[in-house]
Every structure is written in structure tokens, then in C-alpha cells.
Amino acid sequence: MAKAKIAVLISGRGSNMAALLYAAKADDCPFELVLVAADSPDAPGLTLAAAEGVPVIGFPKPTAKDKSQFFEALDLRIRESGATYVALAGFMRILPASFVSGWDGRMLNIHPSLLPKYKGLDTHQRAIDAGDSHAGCSVHIVTAELDDGPVLAQTPVAILPGDSADSLAARILIAEHQLYSRTLAAFVTREQQPEWMLNRVREIALALPQADEVISHGMPCFGIEKGKKFAWFTRDHHGDGVVALLVKTTAPDEQATLIEADPDRYYRPAYFGTDWVGIRLDRGANDWNHIGDRLRASWRQVAPKKLLGLMDIAEDF
Known part of the structure; x- marks a missing residue:
């Protein structure tokens, strides 16, 4: 690096x-x-x-x-x-x-x-x-x-x-x-440390309405309180050496499009299907504004309609 x-x-x-x-x-x-x-x-x-x-x-x-x-x-x-x-x-x-x-x-x-x-x-x-x-x-x-x-x-x-x-x-x-x-x-080098990356992801994710954090399958994950998950943080999971953020995609072909455009940064996470995409955080030079946008978009995929409506009203103001 x-x-x-x-x-x-x-x-x-x-x-x-x-x-x-x-x-x-x-x-x-x-x-x-x-x-x-x-x-x-x-x-x-x-x-x-x-x-x-x-x-x-x-x-x-x-x-x-x-x-x-x-x-x-x-x-x-x-x-x-x-x-x-x-x-x-x-x-x-x-x-x-x-x-x-x-x-x-x-x-x-x-x-x-x-x-x-x-x-x-x-x-x-x-x-x-x-x-x-x-x-x-x-x-x-x-x-x-x-x-x-x-x-x-x-x-x-x-x-x-x-x-x-x-x-x-x-x-x-x-x-x-x-x-x-x-x-x-x-x-x-702090931004290269997994704990720093997790804290940065946590800061963005938990600022979203009704978001919470739990450990699932050995990984920190973020979801709507008592609801669906919108992000996972993986760090050397199953010994793969990868530090990444997994978020939901917003369109059927989006996963393939992202991977094709930047295969060094994006990948298909195992066991998650085509409606999730992995973002490698261990490649350096992370665009945290973009990552924040991906987290917010993923949150919108699982948020209840009532909560989305309140969020949209708040953003209008």
C-alpha cells in the first residue's frame, strides 16, 4: 500500500x-x-x-x-x-x-x-x-x-x-x-484497521432510524429493530482474510454491474444470493460518502413503509 x-x-x-x-x-x-x-x-x-x-x-x-x-x-x-x-x-x-x-x-x-x-x-x-x-x-x-x-x-x-x-x-x-x-x-494506518472500519460502519448504520446491531453467524450485522437486516460486517470470516461490508442491492442486475465495473472492490458474498453485494474495505482509499449512501439505500430496502414515509418527510425539511 x-x-x-x-x-x-x-x-x-x-x-x-x-x-x-x-x-x-x-x-x-x-x-x-x-x-x-x-x-x-x-x-x-x-x-x-x-x-x-x-x-x-x-x-x-x-x-x-x-x-x-x-x-x-x-x-x-x-x-x-x-x-x-x-x-x-x-x-x-x-x-x-x-x-x-x-x-x-x-x-x-x-x-x-x-x-x-x-x-x-x-x-x-x-x-x-x-x-x-x-x-x-x-x-x-x-x-x-x-x-x-x-x-x-x-x-x-x-x-x-x-x-x-x-x-x-x-x-x-x-x-x-x-x-x-x-x-x-x-x-x-488507522483506516486500514478492521476495528476502525467497523466503528465507521457502525457510526453510519446506527444513525439510521430504528437501526440496531447484533451478532449473527459470528458477524456484526445491522437491521431495523426486531426486523430485517440491511448490512453485515465481515472480518476474516471462515478464514478468508477479507474485511468487507455486505449491503442489499437496489436492482436485479446491480450486483453483476458493480462487480463487472470494479471486481477488485465488489464481490458476490457466499450464501447471500444476487440481491446482496460485498464491498471490500481492505483495499484502502475507501469512499465513505459512497459507503454511507450504500448503507442508507440498503436500509430503505428493508424499512417498513411507515418508517420510510417519516424519513422522507424529515428529509424534505
């Missing part, structure tokens, strides 16, 4: 960027760096990245007047690089909401505290002053609120007697280098 393309944003030496860069050199690493960008042409991390063959760009430090143009230009260069994710690695700029929203759910940051403690700056001294037994670091999804996105992973680091902010920071930095690459790898 193709590696995820990462753009890394830095402001200085970029030690966390370097940790990501060298982790990406492993053959089994699921990501690669396609751009390192800095808010200064003189950021030392740019020299390292360029020497390792990663494209770099250093923008002049923006003033308050040209801040919006700075982030528009930065966003353009990231997109031109082909990056699908952004990793902040010591990027010392407050991001505008417009920039963050363009990378919603696809931008990570590493922060030197055990969030939600000590958002912002001076995290090490604040932990020492509070008498905490541990400080640490966190990797989180970036949202418009500073250091406030969902935390993906943390590493606690013990505060030793006599620690200064600098001595504590040095140990936490080692933890950061270990944590960031591991968490980023897990994050960019």
Missing part, C-alpha cells in the same frame, strides 16, 4: 522533524516526508531536511499585517507537495481557524505536557512548580483551539529531585522523538 505523504512544519532546529524523517527511512514505515516548511528561511531544520533529500521551503517571518497571506501561501505549498497529512513539529505560530479547517482531522501536533495539563508555553516549569510527580508529552489532533484537540497518545516522564525546566525538557524531548513517529504511523 502506498505510503502516506506528510508535510512537517517547523520553526527552529526541527529535532522532532528529524525523528520523523529518520523513522520514515525504514522500509516498513507507512509514511514519507514530502515537504518540510518553516516560518523562517534560516531555520536550521531546513538544512538537515534538504541534505536528506526532502523538499523544503522557508517563508519570511510574517507580520501581523501579512499573516493571512502567509498561511494562504503555506497551505498552497503543502497541497502542491501532495501531502495528505500535516505534522507540526515545534511550529511556533498560532494557526488561524481557516488554515486548520482545511486540514480537519489530518493535522497532528506534539506538545510537551500531559494534556490537558499545561497548554501553551513554559510547560516544564509549570509542572515542576505544581509539584507534579510526572510531566511528559502528548500527540493530539489539531483543532482551532490551542492544544485542545483529541489526544492520541502520551508518554509520562518522571520529574526528578532538583530538576530544572531545562533538564526536564531534555528528557521529555527524547520521549517526544519516540512517541511522535509511532503515533503518526498508527494514525495514518
